[in-house]
Amino acid sequence: MRIKLTGEITAERLAEALQQASDELEAARTGTKIYGANLYLTPFDADGLPFDLVDDHGKSVCITITAKTGELVKPALTADGERRRNQASEEVKRQTEDKEKRHQASMERVRQIQLESKRACARAKAKFEYLNELTAQFLKDTPEHFVGELNKTIQAVWDEFDPIEPHGKNKGQPKPRPSFDFQGDELILTSPTWRYPKPQLNPIGKLHLSELEPVWRNAAWFEVVKRIAVVMEELSKQTTMVQS
Numbered sequence: 001m002r003i004k005l006t007g008e009i010t011a012e013r014l015a016e017a018l019q020q021a022s023d024e025l026e027a028a029r030t031g032t033k034i035y036g037a038n039l040y041l042t043p044f045d046a047d048g049l050p051f052d053l054v055d056d057h058g059k060s061v062c063i064t065i066t067a068k069t070g071e072l073v074k075p076a077l078t079a080d081g082e083r084r085r086n087q088a089s090e091e092v093k094r095q096t097e098d099k100e101k102r103h104q105a106s107m108e109r110v111r112q113i114q115l116e117s118k119r120a121c122a123r124a125k126a127k128f129e130y131l132n133e134l135t136a137q138f139l140k141d142t143p144e145h146f147v148g149e150l151n152k153t154i155q156a157v158w159d160e161f162d163p164i165e166p167h168g169k170n171k172g173q174p175k176p177r178p179s180f181d182f183q184g185d186e187l188i189l190t191s192p193t194w195r196y197p198k199p200q201l202n203p204i205g206k207l208h209l210s211e212l213e214p215v216w217r218n219a220a221w222f223e224v225v226k227r228i229a230v231v232m233e234e235l236s237k238q239t240t241m242v243q244s
Contacts, residue, residue, distance in 0.1 A: 120210035
C-alpha cells in the first residue's frame, strides 16, 4: 500500500494517514498490523525552493528508527501463514512457468511464420525467374504466336467479364482493354489509359515480397493472369515436345 499526502506534512496528518491505512487494511484482512515503513520527504526552504539533505557522500540522509528491545520487527509466521506463503510462491512459480511457455510458444510461432515467409519468398522468386525465362524464350522463338495468345486471352476475359471503371471520371464506363506487344526481345504492355507502354519481364506480374503482383488488382485482370499462366504452361509443353 502507498500513502500519498499533498500539502504541508505534519505529525497530525501523518497519524491521520496511518489511521486511514490501518482501517483499509483491517477491512481487507482482519488482524492486520503494520510493521516497517519507508517515508520519503520532500522539503522546501523558506524561499519556497525544494532541496534535499545529503550526507558526506552526496546521498540523501536516511534516518532509521529501530524497534525497542523486545519489540517485534515483524510478526512470527504461523503455520497457516507459512502454508499461504508457500501457496503464493507456488502460484508465482506456476505463472512464471506458464508465461515462459507462452513466450516460447509465441517465439516458435514467430520463427515458423518467418520460415514460411522465407520459403514463400523463395518460391515466388523461383516462379518469377521461371516466368521471365519462359517469356524470353517465347519472344525469341515464336513472338507473334506468343503475344497473339496473350491478347486472345485478354479479349476472351473482357468479353466474358465486361469490366467497368470502378471510380474516377469514367466510373461506370467500360474499362479499356489492355494488350501486349513486343519490341525485339522485350514484352510490352499497353493500355488506352497509359501515356507510354510499359515493358514487362513476363505477362503475369512483378515480384513483390512473397508473391507475384499483377499490374491491376481487379477481378477481370486476375482472371486474365490465371488463364495466361495456363497458356504459358501449354506453350511450354508444346515447345518441349517439338524439341524432343
